Every structure is written in C-alpha cells, then in structure tokens.
Amino acid sequence: MEKWKVVVTDWEYEDLRYEQKVLSDSRIELIPAQCKTEQDMIDICRDADGLINQYAPISRKVIESLERCRVITRYGVGVNTVDLEAATEKGICVANVPDYCMDEVSDHALGLLLSVTRKIAPANQFVKSGKWDFKLTQPIYRLRGRTLGLVGFGRIPQALAEKVRPLGLRVIAYDPFVPQQVAIEKGVELVTLDQLCQTSDIVSVHAPLTSATQGLIGERQFAQMKQDAFIINTSRGPVIDEAALIEALRKESIAGAGLDVVEEEPIHPEHPLLSFDNVVLTPHVAWYSEESAAEMRCKAALGIADVLLYGEYPKYLVNHQLKGKVPLRDRQSDTRYESGLYSVLQ
Structure with a gap:
C-alpha cells in the first residue's frame, strides 16, 4: 500500500x-x-x-x-x-x-474604516486621559454620500461593498482582472487606479501581494489623494509603499490610516507609524x-x-x-x- x-x-x-x-x-x-x-x-x-x-x-x-x-x-x-x-x-x-475569512476581513476593514473616520481611537485616549471634549476630534465628516475606493475587487472587497451600502457610501473599485459585468451586478463602478485615488474619501486596499502589486500604492497615489482621505489596508503590508505613506502622514496630505498589516511584521517598537495619533494599527488579526x-x-x-x-x-x-x-x-x-x-x- x-x-x-x-x-x-x-x-x-x-x-x-x-x-x-x-x-x-x-x-x-x-x-x-x-x-x-x-x-x-x-x-x-x-x-x-x-x-x-x-x-x-x-x-x-x-x-x-x-x-x-x-x-x-x-x-x-x-x-x-x-x-x-x-x-x-x-x-x-x-x-x-x-x-x-471573507466575513472576518471585510468586517475588520469596516471596523477600521469606522474607527479612523469617526476618530474612535484618539477619542478613547482623550477620555482616558481626562479630556472630555468633542472639539479635540475635529474635523469629523459624515460618511453618507462619501466615496469608498476598493483596490482589488475579489471576494473580500465585494463583501465589504455589501456591508457599507446601508451607510450610504458610494463604492468604486480598481481591479484590472474583474469583468465589468461583475462590478455592475455588485453595484460598483470600475475605475482606473488614478481615478480611484483622486475621487475616494476612503481607500481600502485588498490586492494580493505579487511582484506587480508590491508598492502599488506609493508616492504618486498619495499625491493624488484628497487631504481629508483615509487609507485602510487589510491585505499585505508591502502593497503600500510604507515610506511614501509615512511621508504623506507627516506632510498631512492625507487624514490618516487604519492598518492591519505592515511591511515587516511584527512592527518594530520604534516604527514611525506608532507615533501618529491618526493611525490605527492592529496585529494582522483581520483574518481571525x-x-x-x-x-x-x-x-x-x-x-x-x-x-x-x-x-x-x-x-x-x-x-x-x-x-x-x-x-x-x-x-x-x-x-x-x-x-x-x-x-x-x-
């Protein structure tokens, strides 16, 4: 045998x-x-x-x-x-x-989205440090009517698109491998990556890590984003050029980030991303x-x-x-x- x-x-x-x-x-x-x-x-x-x-x-x-x-x-x-x-x-x-883990990751992306846009993490720290003042979180903008841009439109971002619909978000996506008909059926508009970066109020990254997607979101993309835009990443850290992200945060050319993944894990205790109040970090737990x-x-x-x-x-x-x-x-x-x-x- x-x-x-x-x-x-x-x-x-x-x-x-x-x-x-x-x-x-x-x-x-x-x-x-x-x-x-x-x-x-x-x-x-x-x-x-x-x-x-x-x-x-x-x-x-x-x-x-x-x-x-x-x-x-x-x-x-x-x-x-x-x-x-x-x-x-x-x-x-x-x-x-x-x-x-389609539900887990799409739920986690939604959680990060709500956390950064509603500024829940810094508000929590203000209260715990004895500061009861909503003005410390200003500005916060209404989600309804704003645009969520999905980088990648596979199973997980499709699930996320369904979950944000009741919030009144418009959803667009960049994915060169997804047929137009699939996007139409899901009620999502396919756009170029440049259009997505220029238009989105929140960018959520869901692309797999390959040689083609490493550093996909870099200096050019951050330069195109709105100053009050947030970026979420629940895919793989290296899909975002971390140096470009840190520079965008330092220059305040974007509003903040929600990251479940980073380029090198676990994150170094002195990593620059840990110093930003407008960055929410979780330890690659979205799948779990x-x-x-x-x-x-x-x-x-x-x-x-x-x-x-x-x-x-x-x-x-x-x-x-x-x-x-x-x-x-x-x-x-x-x-x-x-x-x-x-x-x-x-």
Missing part, C-alpha cells in the same frame, strides 16, 4: 488537531515541523509528498530539492511564501484557502475568528487529500497552468469539502 509523507512546515497554533482529523488516513504520515530557514526546509521536506505551509520560505532552492512533492497548500489566501514559477516548472500543485481559523486549517489539509488520496486537482489550485500537465483528475463535486468540514468542525 502506497504511503505518503506530509510535512506541516510551520504553524502558530496550539496543536494540529484539525489537520490530523482531515489526514487521518493510515496511508498518510503527518510530520509536524517548525522550519525557520531555507536549510530547515531542505533538510526536513526533501522526501515529502505534500507540504502544508504558513510562513517558512519555499524558495526555488527548496523546491528544486524536493524529490517527491506533488502538492503544497498554504494556510490563508496569499501564496507569497512559495516560488510559484519554480513549483509550476516542477509540476507541483500549489493551493491556498481563499474563502475562509475561532471559526475561520478552524476552517482555514481544515481546507489546507483537504487540499493535500485532494491530490494524494483522491488523485484530483486541489479545489483551490493557484497555478492553473498545470491543468492537463500532471496526472490528476478534475474535481467532480464539493461534497467531500462540505462533509469533511462538517465532521471535523463539530
């Missing part, structure tokens, strides 16, 4: 109970590891058939050292820890979990709820099972170029995911 070795390269959870339940088949040996470096990955994963990855670097050098690997799944949406080109060249399926964490872990493991146990392409395959080039079948249904999640999460 064929057996497979699956390595969890790294994780920050108290245990691996969800992964173990999903991959409880006797043919699978689940190996917990806490790889920190490229060499750790090479030493531990060389003979693995599958990898579940969080932050450990799966570089070209690591991928070229893999002797048997057929599938890599990532906890979460982003796949920036994996050299996709190298994995594709080697015929390794890469999968993510793009739909586990007890339910979303469990769902993400189950779905990452199910992506491994798709390939190794069932000989199918993973449900959330990222490198679609492999379709028809590796000996896997197309998926027949999602019953396995629905029943698997139900049984594991009970």
Whole structure:
C-alpha cells in the first residue's frame, strides 16, 4: 500500500488537531515541523509528498530539492511564501484557502474604516486621559454620500461593498482582472487606479501581494489623494509603499490610516507609524475568528487529500497552468469539502 509523507512546515497554533482529523488516513504520515530557514526546509521536506505551509520560505532552492512533492497548500489566501514559477516548472500543485475569512476581513476593514473616520481611537485616549471634549476630534465628516475606493475587487472587497451600502457610501473599485459585468451586478463602478485615488474619501486596499502589486500604492497615489482621505489596508503590508505613506502622514496630505498589516511584521517598537495619533494599527488579526481559523486549517489539509488520496486537482489550485500537465483528475463535486468540514468542525 502506497504511503505518503506530509510535512506541516510551520504553524502558530496550539496543536494540529484539525489537520490530523482531515489526514487521518493510515496511508498518510503527518510530520509536524517548525522550519525557520531555507536549510530547515531542505533538510526536513526533501522526501515529502505534500507540504502544508504558513510562513517558512519555499524558495526555488527548496523546491528544486524536493524529490517527491506533488502538492503544497498554504494556510490563508496569499501564496507569497512559495516560488510559484519554480513549483509550476516542477509540476507541483500549489493551493491556498481563499474563502475562509471573507466575513472576518471585510468586517475588520469596516471596523477600521469606522474607527479612523469617526476618530474612535484618539477619542478613547482623550477620555482616558481626562479630556472630555468633542472639539479635540475635529474635523469629523459624515460618511453618507462619501466615496469608498476598493483596490482589488475579489471576494473580500465585494463583501465589504455589501456591508457599507446601508451607510450610504458610494463604492468604486480598481481591479484590472474583474469583468465589468461583475462590478455592475455588485453595484460598483470600475475605475482606473488614478481615478480611484483622486475621487475616494476612503481607500481600502485588498490586492494580493505579487511582484506587480508590491508598492502599488506609493508616492504618486498619495499625491493624488484628497487631504481629508483615509487609507485602510487589510491585505499585505508591502502593497503600500510604507515610506511614501509615512511621508504623506507627516506632510498631512492625507487624514490618516487604519492598518492591519505592515511591511515587516511584527512592527518594530520604534516604527514611525506608532507615533501618529491618526493611525490605527492592529496585529494582522483581520483574518481571525475561532471559526475561520478552524476552517482555514481544515481546507489546507483537504487540499493535500485532494491530490494524494483522491488523485484530483486541489479545489483551490493557484497555478492553473498545470491543468492537463500532471496526472490528476478534475474535481467532480464539493461534497467531500462540505462533509469533511462538517465532521471535523463539530
């Protein structure tokens, strides 16, 4: 009977109970590891058939050292820890979990939006320091009738667009990969990035981190924004050019920011962003709820099972170029995911 070795390269959870339940088949040996470096990955994963990855670097050098690997799944949406080109060249399926935290991240973006525009964080500090005076928060502007610009218009920003509609916000979006018809159906106007920056009162960033989106919001974009505009980021820190953001805040050319992510995490204790009263920071927590964490872990493991146990392409395959080039079948249904999640999460 064929057996497979699956390595969890790294994780920050108290245990691996969800992964173990999903991959409880006797043919699978689940190996917990806490790889920190490229060499750790090479030493531990060389003979693995599958990898579940969080932050450990799966570089070209690591991928070229893999002797048997057929599938890599990532906890979460982003796949920036994996050299996709190298994995594709080697015929390794890469999968993510793009739909586990749509509500959590869109809720968090909305929370940051309300916090910065209503100046809740500084107002809280004023009161706690003995200052009961609304004038300290001036100016605050009414949200109804103002414009929210979404950078990226995938699942999460589409959910956010629905949630802000009752607030009376006009919603526009920049996403060169979204068909016009999708935006029309969602009641959102697609615009260029320049138009979005010039028009928006709040800019909310939802673009994935790729070589094309790194520094997407930079000096040019901040120069185009209104002086009373706010920027929100719940995607990845490097999508915003942090130096340009800090300069815009210093020059008061924008009104403030709500950030769940920064370029280097955790943020350094002396980071300039910590000195601004008009910046609200949270510790990359937008994705998190007890339910979303469990769902993400189950779905990452199910992506491994798709390939190794069932000989199918993973449900959330990222490198679609492999379709028809590796000996896997197309998926027949999602019953396995629905029943698997139900049984594991009970």
